[in-house]
Amino acid sequence: MENAVVLSDVSKRYANGRGIKNIELTVQKGDVLGILGPNGAGKTTLLKCMTGLAKPDYGRIEILGYELEHDFKQAIRYVGACIGQGVMYENMTAYQNLKMALRFYGDVPETSIDEVLELTGLIPYKYERLASYSMGMKQRFGIATALISRPKLVILDEPTNGLDIDGLLLFRKTIGELANNSDVTFLISSHHISEMERLCNRFCFLINGELSFNETNQLSIEELYIKKVEEGSHGFSKS
Structure with a gap:
């Protein structure tokens, strides 16, 4: 299957010491990837780097077959994103x-x-x-x-915050239909484990700016999350 996103050794560090480091990530087309982690773990920074809102200190980002740094317009052409409040004219x-x-x-x-x-x-x-x-x-x-x-790739930062039950149900339905019927790829960051478990077919954990995958299904996502937070690092791919 074709890759929608490939990150190689991507790092971004702010003056306060926070950020992301040495991120390696491959997302296939049609995946719904949940990026789970506590507040301040680097989730928003990671998504900003993928959309050109933040420039990595180093590393390579490929979006839909185009390198973000050198072919920005082509890479971002079929990307939809909601990071933070976005631009709203109230x-x-x-x-x-x-x-x-x-x-x-x-x-x-x-x-x-x-x-x-x-x-x-x-x-x-x-x-x-x-x-x-x-x-x-x-x-x-x-x-x-x-x-x-x-878009062919949708990047959402904490999209379920503030949604009521009806909103959550509609959100799940929309994501499922677009991923299954239109082959749209989703990257969704959140710290709401139970909701992400319903939405996503793959998961990773971002803790202290580091990301990794643990190929196991012996533990629940919540158990894995607790384990990875205690260890200080991170990841799981649901099979």
Whole structure:
């Protein structure tokens, strides 16, 4: 199977000593990879490096067959991401925000707006200003912005934070359908182990900026997480 993401010896260190170090990661097309770790472990830094929002100190990142550093536009063309709050114009409606986002994707039709709002359960609220949205609705909108370009790779940072039960159920359904029916690849960071276990077919643990995989299914994901945190390092691939 083709690779969607390949990271080789990727490191990024901030002045406070936090960051990621010597990351080796391969994600195949159609995978839903959960990146699990506590707050401050380096999850957001890792995702920012994959999307060009942060520049690694060294290492190589390949996205959808293109090297990020040398072919950035090609590498990022079919990537959708929601990292942090993203860009939201709160005095504009959801529809207006997404229509503005479409200006960056000339070949994506305007019908994509209603498609992603339907996927995220926001169709009834598409003409409401984002300022009136609840935290959970804004989280759904962030996911909608990640999907608006009809991407082949979707990168989401803590996407389930603030979602209610209905939002979680819809999120699971959307991820499953896109991964299984459209071969979309997902990288999802979280510290919510039980939710990631429902969503993902592969897992890794990022602890203290280090990532690795442990090819075993003898322990539950929660047991592995506790074990890796205690050890200070990290990983598991569900088979």
